[in-house]
Amino acid sequence: MKSATRFFAAVALVCATPAVSETMREAVLRRTALENGMRPFEETWPEFEPEKAAVGKLLFESELLSLTRNVSCRNCHLDEFGSADGLPLGHGAGGVGKGIERMKSPAGVLSRNALALWGRGGVGFDVFFWDGRVEASSGDVRSQFGTMAPSDDPLVVTVHLPPVEFREMIGESDATEWLRQGEVGAATRVHAEIARRIRETPEIAVPLAVASELEVGNLTYLQIAEAISAFIRSEFRLRETKFHRFVFQSEPLTDQELAGGLLFYGRGQCTACHSGAYFSDLKFHAIPFAQFGFGFNGFGIDYGRYNFTQDPQDQYAFRTPPLYNVTKTAPYSHSGVESDLGAAIRAHVDPLAAIDTSGLSALDRTEVYQKIARWSLEPSYAVELSDIEIAELVAFLTSLEFDPEPTR
Ligand code: HEC
Ligand code: HEC
Structure with missing residues (x-):
């Protein structure tokens, strides 16, 4: 009897003391x-090479990656909006300003909300975009490049896409109309043009060549995408x-x-x-x-x-x-x-x-x-x-x- 009383007393104590039930x-x-x-x-x-990440930051913030030279990755992936842009839908080429300010300018408007970049390309993070149009969950990279994927790293493949998207990084004008014609190799031509510009910009090309262990003359969009991926992996780590x-x-x-x-x-x-x-x-x-x-x-x-x-x-x-x-x-x-x-x-x-x-x-x-x-x-x-x-x-x-x- 005595021990039963003690048992009930103990239960009462547990219930009455928030610290314990907490x-x-x-x-x-x-x-x-x-x-x-x-x-x-x-x-x-994830593993990343710091030298590539450092030059990747310059590329991420450069308008040279926009065929029409009027937007950089940073314009839609901003620190003040948690690496997104504070807008319902992304506002790309031609946009001016940040957040709702940007809605007043004649920007190309995208059909989706900008994604944040935290953890992207981290260990096990291998499905990209709202619809997973680049993904490597089964081991092989699947994307619209089909068997011609430029890399077996899905983040590097992902970074090939923003510069070839109309409205995102390419403004719509007569000068860019050829891209609309569904011409075979249009994306390759855009990547080649961006790489040419970067090769002609020594403050980016020289450190990129050193980090990639190549001559400046041999740099292509692949090294650009690898450097930006290293930057994303470093900067936006959890x-x-x-x-x-x-x-x-x-x-x-x-x-x-x-x-x-x-x-x-x-x-x-x-x-x-x-x-x-x-x-x-x-x-x-x-x-x-x-x-x-x-x-x-x-x-x-x-x-x-x-x-x-x-x-x-x-x-x-x-x-x-x-x-x-x-x-x-x-x-x-x-x-x-x-x-x-x-x-x-x-x-x-x-x-x-x-x-x-x-x-x-x-x-x-x-x-x-x-x-x-x-x-x-x-x-x-x-x-x-x-x-x-x-x-x-x-x-x-x-x-x-x-x-x-x-x-x-
Ligand atoms: C015009 C605004 C805009 C610009 C410029 C832009 N992005 Fe984005 N970004 C977006 C939007 C919107 C999405 C989501 C698109 C979707 O999923 O369909 C996105 C998605 C991404 C993703 C996928 C994230 C995830 O969760 O899967 C990565 C990585 C990325 N962007 C990197 C870049 C890089 C690198 C650049 C520059 C080369 C860039 N972005 C330029 C708006 C932009
Ligand atoms: C059945 C799967 C599922 C469950 C369960 C679920 N979510 Fe989601 N959640 C999603 C998907 C998918 C989206 C994006 C859908 C879209 O944008 O069309 C989303 C979007 C979100 C968003 C917006 C994120 C952004 O960046 O736009 C938040 C916040 C969120 N979920 C929180 C929650 C919370 C809290 C719960 C539990 C009450 C929950 N979710 C349960 C699948 C789920």
Whole structure:
């Protein structure tokens, strides 16, 4: 009898002392985070050559990479917007200024939201763009280059694409009309012209030649892309976040962050897709976000992954976005339709809350039904989240922020 009383007293003590039950919640969060792929940030660091990274920075910031000489990679991947551009849709060739300022200039407007670069090309990160049109998840690089891929490094292949995209880095004018004619080798000609310019720019060409162990005269776009890839791997490596310190060094989270973390890995089912070292399974899923702008397929439609596989299962599916620094990269979704992080999460679980179908044409409404039908196949379908819980998830996502180290 005496020992039973002591047992009940002990249970009462556990329930009454927040510090103890808190620790149990913390232990659950640590365990599930590790089970779902959380890793020390250094384990994601890829190898790169520092000399190439240093010259890659010059190339990343050079307008010589734009055929019409009016945009650099940096114009859309800015530090102040978490390496994206702060706009719903990318604004390329001809644009002036940063953030919403840029919307006032006569820029070429893209059909997709600019992606951040954190962790890209890190260990195991081998699926690129919203629709994965460059990927090496099966070992071989698959891209629109087919068997002519310029490299077996998928990031190097990815870096071949921005300079040959109209509106992104090529302005539309009579002088660039030849590119539109679907001429065989058009992309090769653009790459050759950019390489020629770089060879004629000693402050870039000389260090690039040294880093690449080639003569300046032999530099091609491949060495340019390799240097930019080294820069991306160095500059945008994952760094330590509050959540790393929580998981690996027992630093506490706030109550709200902790609650959000438990939802993220628990009932919210976010890790059905946002799993692994980058908070992305690097696979393709359909979340019925509303569509902003003209769309990749035109007239407000973007079929996402389907464009490359023609598999009906891939309709409206996009690569799960990684979530490091996601608090800094508003607006959200492949078309930037969600200006707010909470609304982006809400759209996952209650898409019609944000889409007023009564104002749509019958055709557009059908489009919404199709998206929702595709979404209903996803594991997270119909999870219920209150406003308080969404605020907790947002608080959890702030624990995934970090600042890059200042570039040497
Ligand atoms: C006009 C704005 C713009 C410019 C200029 C630009 N980008 Fe981007 N970048 C984007 C957009 C938009 C996307 C997403 C496109 C998509 O997925 O369809 C993107 C995606 C990427 C990705 C893929 C990231 C991921 O998560 O898979 C990389 C890498 C990248 N850009 C690097 C570069 C480099 C290197 C340059 C310069 C050679 C450059 N970008 C120039 C807007 C831009
Ligand atoms: C079924 C897979 C899946 C699940 C489950 C899921 N997501 Fe997503 N998430 C995605 C995909 C795919 C996108 C991008 C879709 C698009 O843009 O069309 C996305 C987009 C996001 C974005 C916007 C990111 C950006 O850069 O634009 C955030 C934030 C986000 N998810 C958080 C969450 C949270 C929090 C949960 C849990 C409540 C969750 N997701 C559950 C697949 C998923």
